[in-house]
Amino acid sequence: MSAETDSNKIEHKEHFHGSDLEKIEKIYGIKKEDITSFSANVNPLGISYKLKKELASHIDAITSYPDREYTSLRKCIAKYAGTDYTSVLVGNGSTELISLVIQIKKPSKALIVGPTYSEYEHEVALGGGRSHYFRLREKDDFKLDIEGLENALTSDIDLLVICNPNNPTSSQIDRSSMRRILDACKEKGIFVMVDETYVEFSEDTSKITSIPLTEYYNNIIILRGISKFFAAPGLRLGYAVCGNHELLKEIDSRKNPWTINSLAAIAGEIMFKDTDYINETWNLISSERKRICGILEKCHGLKFYKPHANFILIKILKDGITSEELFDTAIRQGLMIRDCSTFPFLDNKYIRFCFMNPEDNDKLVKILLDKLS
Structure with a gap:
């Protein structure tokens, strides 16, 4: 049964780690290949360019x-x-x-x-x-x-x-x-x-x-x-x-x-x-961190805390909206955020997501603004 037809029956009782894509696939009926994980906090550029190009040529190293x-x-x-x-x-x-x-x-x-x-x-x-x-x-x-x-x-x-x-x-x-x-x-x-x-x-x-x-x-x-x-x-x-x-x-x-x-x-x-990769990573995260914060500061239904890493913690200010609900809304569109209610001292009013590529970030931000504005 697809996620769309079973939407009223799924109760969000699980709290998912960024590596739990198989669980997501089973519960929501969404293929893990179709999920963009804003929960894992992993560099959106993928692996080093040099690594992708050069590692295969070292395959003989496994013989010693x-x-x-x-x-x-x-x-x-x-x-x-x-x-x-x-x-x-x-x-x-x-x-x-x-x-x-x-x-x-x-x-x-x-x-x-x-x-x-x-x-x-x-x-x-x-x-x-x-x-x-x-x-x-x-x-x-x-x-x-x-x-x-x-x-x-x-x-x-x-x-x-x-x-x-x-x-x-x-x-x-x-x-x-x-x-x-x-x-x-x-x-x-x-x-x-x-x-x-x-x-x-x-x-x-x-x-x-x-x-x-x-x-x-x-x-x-x-x-x-x-x-x-x-x-x-x-x-x-x-x-x-x-x-x-x-x-x-x-x-x-x-x-x-x-x-x-x-x-x-x-x-x-x-x-x-791989200095090119290192510099491009830093530039991407730095620019997206600044850009996304600029958008979120105009939304009165949330509060964010100044981020210094590649992810941001957000408090939901809008009444009646919980972290479970935001997780559920986002994952049904193939975007996985982190429900932070399992962290010590946080509750179901906190979510975390990492900065991905601009296009993916825009999709997630639209969901948040639609729900919290």
């Missing part, structure tokens, strides 16, 4: 084991990220590295700046620890209260987790503020894990990334991946930057050998050098 140290890849990442390759560790996506850091640190009490990605809390719980949240408040437009966080950093906290820019709020912390946080954590013996999955989309990555701080602080590790900016979640390649080389050795010793296959390692070296 990768370099166990991944030295060439780490040097390439180091040049891209502006650090020394000895401070770089690679893993099977940033998710593996998040898990390994938490396993090693074994926090009995973690403080997570949120609402944010649920995997942090999940990993802490797997290790028997407890997670507490330092809340980003709507009244502050979800900007971090640095002084408030400093006061919340008590000596019984083992681990502080920050996503910067943060998902789903798209808010960010500048490096001088991060330095204040690190100083406070240093005094109390707190280790800091910073997830920079979205930092390359920021207006000025060089002022936001905490990578330069790893030269001076041994209580911070920074995690990044290629799933979002480089549109390659299927390659499962992530990396950590940390000045604490003893910790890096311990993480490396816990990893299975060769967690990154030969083609993924080669792909990383190709994409990190």
